[in-house]
Amino acid sequence: MIQRSQFDLRKFVAPEFICGYGALHLAGRYARNFGMKQVLLVTDPGVRAAGWAGAVGESLTEAGVSFTVFDAISANPRSRQVMAGTEAYLAGECNGIVAVGGGSPMDCAKGIGIASSSMRDILTFEGVDRVPVPAPPLICIPTTAGSSADVSQFAIITDEGRKRKIAIVSKTLVPDISLLDPEPLTTMPRELTVDTGMDTLSHAIEAYVSNASSPMTDVHALEAIRLIASALPAAMAEPDDLNLRFSTLLASLHAGLAFSNASLGAVHAMAHSLGGAYDLAHGRCNALLLEHVMAANYDAASGRYDRIGEILGQGRATPAEGAAAFRKTLGITETLAEVGVRVDAIPALAAAAHADPCMVTNPRSLACEDIERIYGHAL
Ligand SMILES: [Fe+2]
The missing domain is CATH 3.40.50.1970 (Rossmann fold)
Structure with a gap:
């Protein structure tokens, strides 16, 4: 803790x-x-x-x-x-x-x-x-x-x-x-809207639970989560609605102000490793890892994760389940294996993620074996 x-x-x-x-x-x-x-x-x-x-x-x-x-x-x-x-x-x-x-x-x-x-x-x-x-x-x-x-x-x-x-x-x-x-933003294809929106959500969640967070970054992180939870599904349904697009842009701005100053965590460290090895879309990597890192980190910042769970809603028992439900409502239903990640690649992916600067501010200190386990859950 x-x-x-x-x-x-x-x-x-x-x-x-x-x-x-x-x-x-x-x-x-x-x-x-x-x-x-x-x-x-x-x-x-x-x-x-x-x-x-x-x-x-x-x-x-x-x-x-x-x-x-x-x-x-x-x-x-x-x-x-x-x-x-x-x-x-x-x-x-x-x-x-x-x-x-x-x-x-x-x-x-x-x-x-x-x-x-x-x-x-x-x-x-x-x-x-x-x-x-x-x-x-x-x-x-x-x-x-x-x-x-x-x-x-x-x-x-x-x-x-x-x-x-x-x-x-x-x-x-x-x-x-x-x-x-x-x-x-109105010319973004649907997939890019979803992936970049999940990047925003990951920035905000990781900044909020970061061990370098502060009252200043908390304000922005929470507002970003609130905005993206409501505006992203709506913007996908009405992609030409400038008000909704503006809300997603504001969410990204708030999340950026939060994570630029509080830094990130294991989701991004592991997404960087995945994206480098497999050339996958960054936001999609985050989306496929987020709930698994939330579950692994929960005990280290339970009060903060519970607050995130309340904002995400989805009526789920845990914040991680809420995040999983949210991404599924956006149409992201695949696993890492389904995007081409092989089980024998996990040790090298975990080693690279362990060395990523974003790992420093993860609320729980993770060993390589812990990171391997999280990749395994997302597989
Ligand atoms: Fe990101």
Whole structure:
């Protein structure tokens, strides 16, 4: 059991952000305010096809800011993609970055920022507070409601050589401003809506039970859980409803403010390991692990989990059962085995998860054998 005190020292870092309809059209004004003359516009092919990168480009042009587009980014962005973007940034003689997209382009943009300012390979920044030189100004415009990369101190990059994700955690990764606009969310396909929503829920739950939580992060974590529990199923039923989409964006914002400062836990440590090895969608990995980690952690933070269970509702006996019921109502019914995870891969997955920085703030200290058992339950 973790003994918390309201007098524990805690910090709270948040970027400037503008939230509301039409926010993305402010990109040009803020790029100019930051003194950007030549921007690397970081996005991905899907966001470009949906028209959102073009809309931001128009805003930059209207403000007299030149830009080069870099969109060679996949889901679970790879280290070589970050370094290709870094080359594009340096070759283009850019002096600022605008990221438009979900977690992948935003994390990649953060990586490009620190790799270009330090002139080092992105993999050398793995861990907490290991970025020596500030990055160039960064504007983030999320087109999903889940990663919260637009407010967080985190960037997650896949190390292709070792087939695992590395976590980079540093205040230098907090964007200079984020423009949170509900309209781009309307072009998210159903699966992306569900997966990013479950990422939001996982961020909020892990931040609330984290052993680095604080009264400041608790407020945001609980509000995120409340919002996502009501708005996510409704937004899936009415995907064009801007009010519902805005609620999921607010949930993601609250969850991001919570986890960026309280950090995460075993769900994310284990999801990073899974996503690195199998290239699975991050939010889906969280969704398939969440209830099993909640059950394993319960005794270490029972009061907090009970509060989460009350908010999630679902009329279930335990908070873990409530989380399981919630994901099933969203149509996530598969197991890890059904997405291709093999039982003989579990020891290596557990070893990588055990070494992930997110494991440090899990409310219960987990040995590799404990982590193997949790993967086994999710199989
Ligand atoms: Fe996440």
